[in-house]
Amino acid sequence: MALVTAVRRLAQVSLREYSRRRTAVSCWGGWQAAERSFSTGLQPLRSDNKVMVHFVNRDGEKITVKGSPGDSLLDIVINEDLDFDGFGACEGTLACSTCHLIFDEDVYKKLGPVTDEEMDMLDLAYGLTETSRLGCQICLSKSLEGMVARVPESVTDIRQSKDGSS
Amino acid sequence: MAMLRRFPITCWKNFQVGLLNEQLVFLSRSLHKSAASEALEIPATAEEAMSGRLVQPAAAETDDKQSTVSETRIKSLTEMPGPNTLSNLIEFFWRDGFGRIHEIQLEHTKKYGKIFKSRFGPQLVVSIADRDLVAEVLRAEGVAPQRANMESWHEYRDMRGRATGLISAEGEEWLQMRSVLRQLIMRPRDVAVFSDDVNKVVDDLIKRVDCLRGQQSDGTSVMNVNDLFFKYAMEGVAAILYECRLGCLENNVPQKTQDYIAALNLMFSSFKTTMYAGAIPKWLRPIIPKPWEEFCASWDGLFKFSIIHVDNRFAEIKAQLQRGEEVKGGLLTHMLTTMEMSLEEIYANVTEMLLAGVDTTSFTLSWACYLLAQHPDVQEQIYAEVTQTLGPGTVPTADNVPRLPLIRGLVKETLSRLFPVLPGNGRITQDDLVVGGYFIPKGTQLALCHYSTSMDNENFASASEFQPDRWVRKEATDRVDNFGSIPFGYGIRSCIGRRIAELEMHLALTRLIQHFRIGVSPLTTEVKAKTHGLLCPGAPINLQFIGRENLTDSSL
Numbered sequence: 001m002a003l004v005t006a007v008r009r010l011a012q013v014s015l016r017e018y019s020r021r022r023t024a025v026s027c028w029g030g031w032q033a034a035e036r037s038f039s040t041g042l043q044p045l046r047s048d049n050k051v052m053v054h055f056v057n058r059d060g061e062k063i064t065v066k067g068s069p070g071d072s073l074l075d076i077v078i079n080e081d082l083d084f085d086g087f088g089a090c091e092g093t094l095a096c097s098t099c100h101l102i103f104d105e106d107v108y109k110k111l112g113p114v115t116d117e118e119m120d121m122l123d124l125a126y127g128l129t130e131t132s133r134l135g136c137q138i139c140l141s142k143s144l145e146g147m148v149a150r151v152p153e154s155v156t157d158i159r160q161s162k163d164g165s166s
Numbered sequence: 167m168a169m170l171r172r173f174p175i176t177c178w179k180n181f182q183v184g185l186l187n188e189q190l191v192f193l194s195r196s197l198h199k200s201a202a203s204e205a206l207e208i209p210a211t212a213e214e215a216m217s218g219r220l221v222q223p224a225a226a227e228t229d230d231k232q233s234t235v236s237e238t239r240i241k242s243l244t245e246m247p248g249p250n251t252l253s254n255l256i257e258f259f260w261r262d263g264f265g266r267i268h269e270i271q272l273e274h275t276k277k278y279g280k281i282f283k284s285r286f287g288p289q290l291v292v293s294i295a296d297r298d299l300v301a302e303v304l305r306a307e308g309v310a311p312q313r314a315n316m317e318s319w320h321e322y323r324d325m326r327g328r329a330t331g332l333i334s335a336e337g338e339e340w341l342q343m344r345s346v347l348r349q350l351i352m353r354p355r356d357v358a359v360f361s362d363d364v365n366k367v368v369d370d371l372i373k374r375v376d377c378l379r380g381q382q383s384d385g386t387s388v389m390n391v392n393d394l395f396f397k398y399a400m401e402g403v404a405a406i407l408y409e410c411r412l413g414c415l416e417n418n419v420p421q422k423t424q425d426y427i428a429a430l431n432l433m434f435s436s437f438k439t440t441m442y443a444g445a446i447p448k449w450l451r452p453i454i455p456k457p458w459e460e461f462c463a464s465w466d467g468l469f470k471f472s473i474i475h476v477d478n479r480f481a482e483i484k485a486q487l488q489r490g491e492e493v494k495g496g497l498l499t500h501m502l503t504t505m506e507m508s509l510e511e512i513y514a515n516v517t518e519m520l521l522a523g524v525d526t527t528s529f530t531l532s533w534a535c536y537l538l539a540q541h542p543d544v545q546e547q548i549y550a551e552v553t554q555t556l557g558p559g560t561v562p563t564a565d566n567v568p569r570l571p572l573i574r575g576l577v578k579e580t581l582s583r584l585f586p587v588l589p590g591n592g593r594i595t596q597d598d599l600v601v602g603g604y605f606i607p608k609g610t611q612l613a614l615c616h617y618s619t620s621m622d623n624e625n626f627a628s629a630s631e632f633q634p635d636r637w638v639r640k641e642a643t644d645r646v647d648n649f650g651s652i653p654f655g656y657g658i659r660s661c662i663g664r665r666i667a668e669l670e671m672h673l674a675l676t677r678l679i680q681h682f683r684i685g686v687s688p689l690t691t692e693v694k695a696k697t698h699g700l701l702c703p704g705a706p707i708n709l710q711f712i713g714r715e716n717l718t719d720s721s722l
Binding site: 090092094098116119124 | 353
C-alpha cells in the first residue's frame with residue numbers, strides 16, 4: 001500500500017501539472033503534460049545522458065528529438081510537443097492503442113518484453129505490423145540511441161485525406 | 167473491484183441505454199482473429215463508410231445505379247432496415263423481450279443485417295453488430311465520448327444534491343474525474359499492488375467453499391454459486407474501495423453486513439428493472455410512479471452504503487492526523503488525503519464503482535465455474551498449467567498471471583465471448599458519421615452489439631464452443647484479440663475497473679482450480695443466460711467442488 005501511495009503521489013504531481021497546462025493548452029496538450037511528469041517522476045532525469053530518437057510522422061517527415069533514459073516514447077512525444085493527432089489518448093494507462101508505433105526489425109528486437117496487456121491492446125491497433133509496439137510501453141535506454149519510430153497512418157488521417165480529395 | 171471495470175463505459179450503457187438498446191441487436195460478420203492486420207485494414211465497405219464519415223448526405227442521393235458500388239452512395243437512416251415499432255413493443259412487453267435482449271440481438275442481426283435501427287418509444291437506436299464497424303465507431307471517438315442519455319441519473323443527483331461519478335458524468339466534468347482515477351487504477355502495474363488485499367479475500371472464499379460443501383449431504387455441492395461469488399465480489403470491492411472488510415464470507419456474517427448484503431442484493435436486482443425508469447417519460451410518472459420511486463430508493467441505498475464507509479475512513483484519517491501519526495492507505499486514503507476530487511465526487515464515484523463492480527464480477531465467476539464443470543478436459547488442462555507453473559500450494563499473485571495464459575484465456579473466453587456480462591454497449595454519436603454505408607446524424611444512440619459479434623463464427627472459429635486456449639499466443643506477434651470481443655470497451659471511456667476486475671477473477675479462479683475439481687451437480691441441469699440488466703444465469707448454478715487433496719496424485 002505504501003507503494004500505491006507513492007505511485008499516487010506521482011500521479012498527483014502529474015495532475016497538477018496537467019491542470020496547470022491545461023488552461024493554456026488544448027486538451028491533448030493537457031493530457032500529454034500529465035503523462036510526462038508521471039513517467040519522468042519514476043525515473044531520475046539524467047539530462048547529460050540523452051538518447052536521440054527519430055520519429056517519422058504520418059506525412060513521412062523525420063523529426064529528431066532527444067529524451068532521457070527511462071522516458072517512454074509517449075513521454076517524448078509529449079515533452080517535445082510533437083503533433084501526432086490523437087496520440088496517447090489514455091495517457092499511457094493501457095486502455096487504448098493510439099500511441100502505436102512501428103519499428104525496424106533490428107530495433108524491435110531490442111525493445112524488451114511485451115506484456116500481455118500491451119499485446120491485447122496492440123491487437124486493437126489500426127495498421128498493425130509485426131514490428132508494432134505501443135509508445136507508452138517503450139522506455140528509452142542508451143542502446144536505443146538513434147532509433148527510428150514510425151507513426152502509422154491513422155484512421156483520422158484516412159478520413160481527412162479522402163475528404164480532401166473528394 | 168470489478169466495480170471499476172464495469173463502471174466505465176461499458177457498463178452503464180447497458181444499463182440505461184441498454185434498455186433502450188435492448189435491441190441491441192447485434193450481429194456480425196467480419197474477419198477472423200489472426201487477421202488483426204486485416205481487421206485494421208477494414209474491409210472495403212467499412213473503409214468507405216469511414217472515409218465518408220463527414221460526407222454530406224446530399225452526395226448520396228444521386229447515384230444509386232449499381233448496388234455493387236454501394237459505398238459510393240450513402241444511404242439515409244430511413245432506408246435502414248429494422249423491426250417496426252409495434253412489433254418491437256410486442257416483443258418486449260408481451261413476450262418478455264427484456265429477459266431475452268441478448269437473443270433478440272442475435273435474431274435481429276440475422277434478420278436485418280449487421281446494422282439496423284429500432285425504436286423503443288421515442289428513442290431511436292442504431293444497432294451495430296459488426297466487428298469492423300464497431301472498431302470504426304470506437305476509433306473515431308473524441309476526447310469525451312458519451313454512452314447514453316443519463317438524464318434520469320442526473321435528475322436523481324440534482325434532486326438529492328449529489329455529484330455525478332464516472333458513469334453518469336459527461337464532458338469536461340467526466341474528463342477531469344477520469345484523469346484522476348485512471349492514474350490510480352488503470353495501469354496493470356499500479357493494480358498489481360492490490361494482490362495481497364485480494365488474496366486475503368480469496369483465502370476467505372476458499373474457506374467458505376469448504377464450509378458450504380461440508381454442509382451438504384454429499385460433502386461437495388455448493389448451491390447457487392452466484393450467491394457465494396456475489397459475496398466475494400462485494401468483499402473485494404470493500405477491501406479496495408473502502409479499505410475495510412465487511413465479513414461477507416465469514417461463517418457467521420455480522421448482522422450489519424448481512425443487512426448490507428440483503429440491501430445491496432435487492433438494489434442490484436431492482437436496479438435492473440428500474441433502469442427502465444429512465445425510459446418512461448416524466449409525464450407518465452404520476453400514472454406509473456413505481457419505477458421512478460424504486461430507482462430513487464435504490465440509489466439512496468447505494469449512496470448511503472458508500473457514504474457510511476467513506477466517512478468511516480475519513481474519520482480514521484482525521485484521527486490519525488490529529489494524533490500526529492503517518493497516514494497510510496490505498497485508493498480511498500489517497501483520494502481523501504489529496505482531495506483531487508471533492509468529497510461529493512468521491513462519494514459519487516465510489517458509489518458508481520460499487521454498482522459497477524459487484525455483480526459483473528460475480529456473474530462472470532459463476533459462468534466460468536459452470537463452464538469448467540461442463541468441460542472437465544479443459545479444466546484438467548488448466549489445472550495442469552497451474553500446477554506446473556506454480557508448483558503445489560503456491561498462492562498466485564499478479565506477478566504469476568503472465569505465466570498462466572490459460573487462466574487469462576478462461577476469463578476472456580467466459581467474459582468476452584460466451585457470456586459477455588454486458589451484452590451491448592452504447593454510444594451517442596458526437597459527429598455526423600457514415601457507418602456501414604448509412605449516414606448517421608450527430609446525437610444518434612448507437613448500440614454496439616458485443617453479444618452478437620462474440621458469437622460470430624467469422625470472428626471466432628467454432629464460436630459456440632468453449633475454448634480458452636484460443637486466446638493463448640504462441641509468440642508475441644501472434645494476434646488473438648479483436649473488436650469482436652471487447653467486454654471492457656475500448657479507449658478513453660473503457661471500463662476503468664478493468665484491471666482490478668481481472669485481478670480479482672484471475673486470482674480467485676487460479677486458487678479455486680488449485681484446490682478443487684469443479685464438477686456439475688446432479689441438481690443442476692442446463693442453465694441458460696437471461697438478461698436482467700446484465701447477462702446473468704437464468705437459474706441457480708449448483709456445482710460440486712471436489713477437494714484436490716482427495717484425488718489420486720496421478721494428476722500431479
